[in-house]
């Protein structure tokens with residue numbers, strides 16, 4: 001991709017790391033702008049890029065108190081809201097995914113009441 005197309009895909013300029021003011025609606029940071037959802041969709045992201053010979057990608061990891069914020073973002077990324085898909089999908093392909101449940105802590109101990117303990 002040209003430098004301009006790369007910048008537009010994310011919505012940020014690689015050369016100086018500035019967010020683009022006129023980024024296209026398909027730009028990843030426009031699709032996922034957390035405060036732009038009607039119920040703000042905040043997640044904690046801790047992703048890890050990987051490469052193995054010719055293949056490469058991102059293990060995307062997000063934490064949240066429910067699936068809601070993550071699913072709201074994914075819906076907009078795939079264009080379910082307005083038909084505009086995230087420019088990331090021009091050069092990336094979701095391969096697999098998993099959800100895990102992490103019990104919260106209560107009074108210094110794991111709160112396992114959701115499991116009936």
Ligand code: HEM
Pocket residue numbers: 010012028029032033034035043045058060070073074077088092
């Ligand atoms: C190939 C997969 C992905 C790549 C390469 C990627 C890459 C990026 C990059 C480069 C940024 C900009 C960071 C910055 O401006 O500081 C970003 C932001 C973000 N991404 Fe992704 N991302 C991927 C998948 C996802 C997925 C699957 C989600 C959620 C469903 C997501 C949610 C977000 C959020 C919430 C932001 C911050 C937006 C904001 O509030 O400014 N990303 N991502």
